[in-house]
Amino acid sequence: MQKTVDFINKQIKDFKPEIGIVLGSGLGDLADEFCEITIPYSKIPGFPTSTVQGHKGQLVFATINGKKVMMMQGRFHYYEGHPMDVVTFPIKIMKKLGIKTVILTNAAGGVNVYFKPSDLMLITDHINFMGDNPLIGPNDDTLGTRFPDMSEVYTKDLQELAKTCAKKLGIALQEGVYMALTGPTYETPAEVKMVRLLGADAVGMSTVPEAIVASYCKMDVLGLSCICNSAAGISTVGLSHEEVLQAANAAKSKFKNLVLEVIKEI
Ligand code: HPA
Numbered sequence: 001m002q003k004t005v006d007f008i009n010k011q012i013k014d015f016k017p018e019i020g021i022v023l024g025s026g027l028g029d030l031a032d033e034f035c036e037i038t039i040p041y042s043k044i045p046g047f048p049t050s051t052v053q054g055h056k057g058q059l060v061f062a063t064i065n066g067k068k069v070m071m072m073q074g075r076f077h078y079y080e081g082h083p084m085d086v087v088t089f090p091i092k093i094m095k096k097l098g099i100k101t102v103i104l105t106n107a108a109g110g111v112n113v114y115f116k117p118s119d120l121m122l123i124t125d126h127i128n129f130m131g132d133n134p135l136i137g138p139n140d141d142t143l144g145t146r147f148p149d150m151s152e153v154y155t156k157d158l159q160e161l162a163k164t165c166a167k168k169l170g171i172a173l174q175e176g177v178y179m180a181l182t183g184p185t186y187e188t189p190a191e192v193k194m195v196r197l198l199g200a201d202a203v204g205m206s207t208v209p210e211a212i213v214a215s216y217c218k219m220d221v222l223g224l225s226c227i228c229n230s231a232a233g234i235s236t237v238g239l240s241h242e243e244v245l246q247a248a249n250a251a252k253s254k255f256k257n258l259v260l261e262v263i264k265e266i
Contacts, residue, residue, distance in 0.1 A: 001089075004046035005096045008059070011039050015061050017070035019263060020094035020219075022210060024075070024106035024226070025248060030256055031073040034062035041074070048076060048086050065264035070099065079184040079205055084134035088213040092143060095217040101158070101266055102214045103222045103259065107248060108204035109187070109231030111196045112176055117230065117247035119174050120255060122162050123154050123223030126208045127179040127200055134209040135216060144216035153215040158222040158262075165261040171254045176201025178225055180208035189233025203231055222262065226251045 015037065023030060041047045041057045049057055057074040072090055076082045094102060110119065139146045159175075166173035179195050181187065183205030187195065195203050202225050214221045228247045 001046065001092060001096060004044060004093055007045050008039065008093070008097065012037055012061055015068060017061060017068045017094075017097055017099050019067055019069045019101045019103065019266060020072070020091075020099040021069060021103040021259070022072045022075050022090075022105060024206065025228075027105050027226070027252070027255055027259070028056065028073050029252065030259065031056075031060035031062075031071045034064045034069070035060050036063065037061040046089070048082060065260060067263050067266060069263060070094065070097065075206060075210070077206055078130060078132070078182050078209065084132050084209055085137070087209045088134040091210050091213040092217065095143060095219060099219065101220040101222070102210070103224065103262065104207045104210055104214070105224045105255070105259070106204050106207045106226070107228045108178060108202040108225040109192075109229050110201070110227040110234070111179075111192055111203050111231050112174070112201035113234060115174055115201065115227045115230070117228060118251040119227040120166075120171065120251060120258065121174040121176050121178075121202055121225040121227055122159055123178045123207070123225060124159060124175050125154060125177045126211060126223070127177060127198060128208045128212065129179050130182050130208065134213050144218065148216040150212070150215060153211050153221055154223050155220040158220055161265055162222060162224070162258070162262055165265060166258055169254075169257055169261055171258055173258070174201070174227070178202050178204060178207060178223065180204060180206065187232050192231040192233045195231070202227060224255070224258070226255055
């Protein structure tokens with residue numbers, strides 16, 4: 001970890017990031033628009049390379065609305081075969097770089113029947129249904145405690161801030177619980193019914209491991225989902241890939257505007 005931190009610090013010199021953002025599907029553009037320093041994951045000692053096509057796989061540093069921001073353009077997923085400590089390694093690096101606030105974004109399936117494709121959802125809480133936990137193994141006492149409290153993973157103040165920003169911008173913001181399954185399969189209709197019965201509003205394959213580690217490291221966390229589709233079995237018509245892409249595209253600009261406003265107000 002120290003090697004990774006030293007390498008990044010050497011590249012970014014006196015740029016001291018305060019906010020870390022993990023850009024999910026459809027939000028990667030933000031890093032193209034605001035970009036001062038770029039470091040490909042393949043150049044960073046200790047960093048794995050992302051195997052997901054279409055993910056750039058780089059750290060992007062930029063000053064956005066007066067804040068020093070580090071963006072991950074592409075994340076590491078459990079379904080790619082990375083162990084949990086690899087999936088969450090960048091979050092620990094953010095902590096070591098002095099980052100105080102982490103914004104986690106993702107594309108998700110809508111499980112709440114009132115959600116429509118291209119809705120945005122503020123994550124109020126999560127359910128870890130991945131059958132694994134990133135904190136299993138010896139505890140690193142320099143980062144957090146052995147049995148970390150998870151009663152407020154998603155910082156209340158940041159939730160309020162996101163709601164205020166959305167209102168100001170006239171963006172409808174749903175709220176709900178995000179459940180993470182490993183993927184890479186999408187859920188069956190029966191699984192989606194289970195997810196809803198267990199109390200989740202959206203389902204996806206990321207974010208929860210990173211949120212657990214960020215909370216454990218005592219960083220403030222904001223989670224935002226772009227509801228790309230109604231999860232299997234909710235819609236009467238079958239899931240079409242085109243529809244999903246269209247929804248992601250339609251949500252892109254409001255998603256970006258909301259994140260930019262939140263950054264400004266943090
Ligand atoms: N399920 C899980 N992950 C997803 C979905 C979904 O329906 N849509 C986008 N990511």
